Amino acid sequence: MKIAIIGAGSVGTNLHHAFELKGIHTELVHGRPLTADPEALKAIPQADVYIYTIADHALCEVVTKVDAPKALHIHTSGSMPLDVVFGKDKPHAGVMYFFQSFSRHALIDDWSNIPCFYEGRSIDDVAAICTLAQNLTSHVYDTTQHDRERVHVAGVFANNYVNLMYRMAKEVLKDTSVPFEVLFPLIDLTAAKVHTHDPREVQTGPASRADIPVIMHHASVLFGLDSEQFTTQDLTYSYLTLAQAIYNSKHGNPEDGVSFIDLLTEALEELNGKRQNHPIPARIHRKPRE
Numbered sequence: 001m002k003i004a005i006i007g008a009g010s011v012g013t014n015l016h017h018a019f020e021l022k023g024i025h026t027e028l029v030h031g032r033p034l035t036a037d038p039e040a041l042k043a044i045p046q047a048d049v050y051i052y053t054i055a056d057h058a059l060c061e062v063v064t065k066v067d068a069p070k071a072l073h074i075h076t077s078g079s080m081p082l083d084v085v086f087g088k089d090k091p092h093a094g095v096m097y098f099f100q101s102f103s104r105h106a107l108i109d110d111w112s113n114i115p116c117f118y119e120g121r122s123i124d125d126v127a128a129i130c131t132l133a134q135n136l137t138s139h140v141y142d143t144t145q146h147d148r149e150r151v152h153v154a155g156v157f158a159n160n161y162v163n164l165m166y167r168m169a170k171e172v173l174k175d176t177s178v179p180f181e182v183l184f185p186l187i188d189l190t191a192a193k194v195h196t197h198d199p200r201e202v203q204t205g206p207a208s209r210a211d212i213p214v215i216m217h218h219a220s221v222l223f224g225l226d227s228e229q230f231t232t233q234d235l236t237y238s239y240l241t242l243a244q245a246i247y248n249s250k251h252g253n254p255e256d257g258v259s260f261i262d263l264l265t266e267a268l269e270e271l272n273g274k275r276q277n278h279p280i281p282a283r284i285h286r287k288p289r290e
Contacts, residue, residue, distance in 0.1 A: 004047035006062060007031035010102040011076055012053035017107045018136050026051075031058070034065045041065055049074065049132070051096065056080055063090070072128055078152030081145045082119055094120035094129045097148055098137075101159055111136040117143040117151060168235060171227045200249070207246035212258065215243050219264050240264060 003019070003026040005012045016028045027047070031054045033040035044066055052075045054062045059075060063085055066073070073093045075085050086093035099115040102108070116133040118140060120126035126142065133140045143151075166187075170180045193202040206214040222236040240260040247260070 001049065002045070002047040003027070003049045003051065004029055004045050005051045005053060006034070006044070006066070007053035009053060009055070010104050011098070012051075013104045014102045014108055015051065015053060015076070015098070018109075018111050021109060022135050024135060031062050035061050047071060049128075051076065052085075060085055072125060074129060074132075078117075078155070079149050082121065086121075092121065092125050094118060094125045095148065096129050096133055097151075098133075099151060099155060113137070113139065115139045115141060117141050117148050119143060119145070119148070168230060168238065171229055171235070172222070172225065175226070203246060203250070205246065207243040208250055210247065210251050212260075212263070215240070215260055216263055216267065219260070220267075223264075236264070237261065 003024065005016050005026050005028050008016075008028050008030045012028060012031075016026050019026045027045050029043055029045070030040075031052075034044070035058060047068070049072045050066055050068060052059060052063060052073070054075075056077050056079055059077060059080055063073065063075070064087075067089075069089055069091065071090075071092065073086055073090045074096045075082075076096055076098065077085075078097045078099070080095075082093060082095055095118060097117045098111070099117060100108070108114075114137050116137055116139065118126070118129045118133055119142070120129050130140055130142070166183075169183060173180055173183075190202075206212075206218070219236055219240055222239055223232055225232065225235060227235060244260050247258075
């Protein structure tokens, strides 16, 4: 069986590497030139399976460049619906979404614990994609587009946004004598807790215990912070927005409680004697408790 991976970015490079380690030869094709250079289309090999590891915004355009109606066509996106990507000219099609963060600079050798969410147009397509994925991992799940996109959103919260918090935490410590590494035990313990507990049960911190004076003091510290990566507003309002979400989830809806951003605005107005020209984000609203 001949397999071509279209797209040599982070996902494609890692997928090619993983298959090669399993003794499965794949041909890796750069996807970007396919949309700009007609001559690049000659580089597309004849294959039984085409796996598209292309960014969502360019996926459909690249797919249309491949003329192979008898082949099995698979995309690896967590968000794109199967039928939106593949038209009637590709009757054998599906999805193989590996749920992991990939980088070309740190290739992953062991995929055995990486979940894979797959979908196919027909029973035969589903079986073929499942078998292909099981060469790399036993954690395979036959899912719908609805579930796959929810997993993708959850992953952004659990991975991308958490990493943003690490970046912000490092900025907060930048002009101190305290190294970022002092946070590692705290980070590791928090991550370990969610393996055995519901995240809501182990939520801690000033917003969780409704310690408003501490929250506002932290906001004042952030408002005076000099950061090269983030604006003062980004740091301060990110902190307060997250604090508001935690507070609301544990102590009631905004109508019953407080708005931390409003409190900060009032404090700034009182401090300067006039309204400050800061972009105040919209207040977080949530459904009233039943």
